[in-house]
Amino acid sequence: MKIIKNITIGLSLLLSSQLVFSAQPGTTLASVNPEADRMALQNYFKKRFPDAELADYVNGIYAVDADSREQWEELESFPPYEFDVEEGERLFKTAFANGKGYADCFENGGVGIRQNFPYWDKEASTVKTLEQEINECRESNGEKPLKWGKGAIAQISAYMAWTSRDNVFDIKIPEGDEGALAAYLEGKKFFYTKRGQLNLSCANCHLQGSNVRIRADLAGPALGHPSHFPVFRSKWGSLGTLHRRYKGCHKDSRSKPLDMQHETFRNLEYFQTYMSNGLVVNGPGSRK
Amino acid sequence: MRKLSTSMCAASLLALIATTPAIAITAEETVAEGKAVYMGKSRGNCISCHQINDPDANLAGNQGPPMVAMTQRFPDKRMLRAQVWDASKNNPITIMPPLGKHWILSEEEIDAVVEYIYQF
Numbered sequence: 001m002k003i004i005k006n007i008t009i010g011l012s013l014l015l016s017s018q019l020v021f022s023a024q025p026g027t028t029l030a031s032v033n034p035e036a037d038r039m040a041l042q043n044y045f046k047k048r049f050p051d052a053e054l055a056d057y058v059n060g061i062y063a064v065d066a067d068s069r070e071q072w073e074e075l076e077s078f079p080p081y082e083f084d085v086e087e088g089e090r091l092f093k094t095a096f097a098n099g100k101g102y103a104d105c106f107e108n109g110g111v112g113i114r115q116n117f118p119y120w121d122k123e124a125s126t127v128k129t130l131e132q133e134i135n136e137c138r139e140s141n142g143e144k145p146l147k148w149g150k151g152a153i154a155q156i157s158a159y160m161a162w163t164s165r166d167n168v169f170d171i172k173i174p175e176g177d178e179g180a181l182a183a184y185l186e187g188k189k190f191f192y193t194k195r196g197q198l199n200l201s202c203a204n205c206h207l208q209g210s211n212v213r214i215r216a217d218l219a220g221p222a223l224g225h226p227s228h229f230p231v232f233r234s235k236w237g238s239l240g241t242l243h244r245r246y247k248g249c250h251k252d253s254r255s256k257p258l259d260m261q262h263e264t265f266r267n268l269e270y271f272q273t274y275m276s277n278g279l280v281v282n283g284p285g286s287r288k
Numbered sequence: 289m290r291k292l293s294t295s296m297c298a299a300s301l302l303a304l305i306a307t308t309p310a311i312a313i314t315a316e317e318t319v320a321e322g323k324a325v326y327m328g329k330s331r332g333n334c335i336s337c338h339q340i341n342d343p344d345a346n347l348a349g350n351q352g353p354p355m356v357a358m359t360q361r362f363p364d365k366r367m368l369r370a371q372v373w374d375a376s377k378n379n380p381i382t383i384m385p386p387l388g389k390h391w392i393l394s395e396e397e398i399d400a401v402v403e404y405i406y407q408f
Binding site: 194197198199200201204205208209212213214215216217 | 333335336337347348349350351376381383385386390391392
């Protein structure tokens with residue numbers, strides 16, 4: 001049963017990747033063109049929702065659905081993440097046992113740098129996310145790493161985003177670096193590939209299906225997805241990181257979700273954040 | 289002789305019915321089962337994407353077309369069943385899950401849901 005299931009999933013992967021080939025070029029290292037992808041995504045949404053402002057896509061579904069926007073604006077008048085930002089600041093400024101702190105690990109003392117994450121770390125030959133570096137900072141100073149999805153790590157990340165609000169995302173894929181380009185490409189393919197028992201891709205819900213009802217849920221447009229993370233989600237009743245959300249959405253296709261900070265999720269974040277270049281950081285955000 | 293064979297037939301028919309009670313479900317039961325499949329979140333969950341003119345269908349989604357005029361649009365019921373069994377055959381990037389092909393529903397459940405929507 002499991003084997004057959006894997007075969008059918010494999011088959012549908014094959015099928016859909018062929019489709020990706022015909023529907024949008026750039027699925028090989030030789031042909032992929034991130035800038036062209038970014039413009040194509042923007043143009044897709046310009047056509048799809050002609051009345052929405054490009055800059056407003058940082059607000060997710062609320063950029064394109066007037067009804068839920070109204071409820072959200074009410075929510076934002078007393079931002080549910082305020083406490084988390086304060087707590088994040090306190091944690092950020094609390095010294096480790098060895099007397100050092102987070103500020104010592106990051107450029108510019110960790111202030112106003114959210115727009116540069118995730119980035120391609122050439123030496124380590126992998127994509128690095130902000131949360132990952134928060135934990136690396138702890139470990140290199142003799143502290144235990146934090147759990148990835150929520151709690152202190154999300155609060156620290158929220159504070160760092162808060163100090164970066166309105167800075168423009170500027171994710172770089174270094175010229176001539178094949179590893180970086182391959183990581184981007186893997187993220188892109190992951191986004192467009194159908195998977196799981198329900199045979200759904202991220203694109204199914206966040207391109208085709210954006211602002212169309214799945215029962216009472218509305219999936220938002222993919223453009224700007226990472227801009228406001230970490231996010232306070234009413235359904236969670238707490239702040240959560242982007243990878244927490246990835247895990248949940250991945251489960252929605254009834255496939256076994258990957259672990260948070262898995263290389264594939266980091267590549268996905270690299271792709272998605274590159275797509276958001278030109279938009280501003282407005283994390284932390286709030287969502288229903 | 290003739291009498292004997294008729295009564296034998298009747299007996300075997302009776303035996304058939306007696307040993308396979310599951311088959312003896314009525315058309316209404318099939319439709320009721322189909323409705324449960326249509327509405328059930330862990331079953332077909334068709335309601336999450338398709339509106340249907342059933343008073344019990346609240347908060348239906350609209351990813352797919354509404355279930356109306358089914359007999360007109362699918363004069364051949366087998367085409368309707370094929371769409372439910374594997375929607376990706378008609379449209380490889382469809383958002384509709386392949387309910388039969390990926391064993392989300394059993395063959396009997398698919399038959400039942402087809403009967404249910406065929407009334408609308």
